Amino acid sequence: MTTPKLIIHGGASTLEDKGGLIQVRESLHIVIKEVYDLLESGKSAVDAVLLGCELLENDPRFNAGTGSVLQSDGQVRMSASLMDGDRQRFSGVINVSRIKNPIHITKFLQEQDDRTFSDVGAAELTRELEIPLYDPIIDFRVEEWILERKNNFERKTARLYARASEDRRGTIGVVALDRSGRIAAGTSTGGKGLERIGRVSDSATVAGNYANKYAGVSCTGIGEDIVEEALATRIVIRVTDGLSLPEAMERSMKESLENNRDLGAISLDASGAIAWGKTAEILLAAYHNGEAIGDTLEWTTDELMGHII
Numbered sequence: 001m002t003t004p005k006l007i008i009h010g011g012a013s014t015l016e017d018k019g020g021l022i023q024v025r026e027s028l029h030i031v032i033k034e035v036y037d038l039l040e041s042g043k044s045a046v047d048a049v050l051l052g053c054e055l056l057e058n059d060p061r062f063n064a065g066t067g068s069v070l071q072s073d074g075q076v077r078m079s080a081s082l083m084d085g086d087r088q089r090f091s092g093v094i095n096v097s098r099i100k101n102p103i104h105i106t107k108f109l110q111e112q113d114d115r116t117f118s119d120v121g122a123a124e125l126t127r128e129l130e131i132p133l134y135d136p137i138i139d140f141r142v143e144e145w146i147l148e149r150k151n152n153f154e155r156k157t158a159r160l161y162a163r164a165s166e167d168r169r170g171t172i173g174v175v176a177l178d179r180s181g182r183i184a185a186g187t188s189t190g191g192k193g194l195e196r197i198g199r200v201s202d203s204a205t206v207a208g209n210y211a212n213k214y215a216g217v218s219c220t221g222i223g224e225d226i227v228e229e230a231l232a233t234r235i236v237i238r239v240t241d242g243l244s245l246p247e248a249m250e251r252s253m254k255e256s257l258e259n260n261r262d263l264g265a266i267s268l269d270a271s272g273a274i275a276w277g278k279t280a281e282i283l284l285a286a287y288h289n290g291e292a293i294g295d296t297l298e299w300t301t302d303e304l305m306g307h308i309i
């Protein structure tokens with residue numbers, strides 16, 4: 001029997017200020033506890049990832065599901081993916097709107113011949129599956145968008161780190177190792193915010209979310225940077241080819257830094273090692289190593305990565 005392991009994230013970004021970290025910690029730790037309990041009860045890594053993503057999508061604090069950032073036209077379009085490392089199977093939705101939990105569709109898609117759907121196809125699918133209509137827009141994001149509009153959309157992305165009282169954070173991701181030693185990864189996002197219509201995020205690609213029998217990774221940060229580094233796949237393949245997870249993370253983060261990337265990643269491997277990395281100023285991640293819960297919220301040094309066995 002393997003000791004279950006779990007790591008989740010709520011985005012990576014610049015540290016505009018530390019306000020709200022207490023609430024973010026509370027949110028992340030509640031999810032870690034609930035999902036870890038599920039893993040301990042013997043449920044699969046896929047089930048754990050689905051529950052973790054659902055809980056984080058439902059928390060308006062994060063930029064996924066309810067509370068997603070608005071795109072340049074003031075609409076929410078969400079992307080999510082699920083990778084079952086045991087079967088090495090990927091499913092995803094890209095730019096889906098007006099539903100509560102994009103991650104739910106990825107579960108259905110795992111068993112289909114066609115496994116990743118974008119806007120029109122995804123909308124058709126939500127109708128076919130009779131998923132109820134839902135408005136994920138919250139007031140804070142509308143106010144944020146109006147403010148950016150007044151400034152003629154000078155910012156390249158939505159504000160993930162807002163003022164102390166407005167503790168909205170980023171994209172979410174979950175990577176789990178279950179009792180049977182199986183790994184799964186899931187990622188869900190509202191995108192960068194303020195992007196042009198039709199822009200495709202990394203979150204529902206293998207650059208942003210990837211797993212096999214050896215390791216699993218979920219990424220966050222600027223999607224274009226993540227895609228150009230092929231980050232999640234790169235880390236997983238390095239482990240597959242024999243590097244330890246901390247080595248794979250460190251090497252990939254060094255390369256990302258050299259290329260001036262703005263990103264972060266969480267990961268674990270089949271041996272039970274957990275690792276996280278960032279070139280962004282801060283990464284909001286929390287983990288359970290079988291003994292205790294820890295998090296990366298106070299990690300603001302220049303170190304590129306951290307790990308725990």
Ligand code: ASP
Nearest residue numbers: 171191192201220221223
């Ligand atoms: N990676 C997401 C995107 O570019 C955004 C994020 O992780 O904050 O769509």
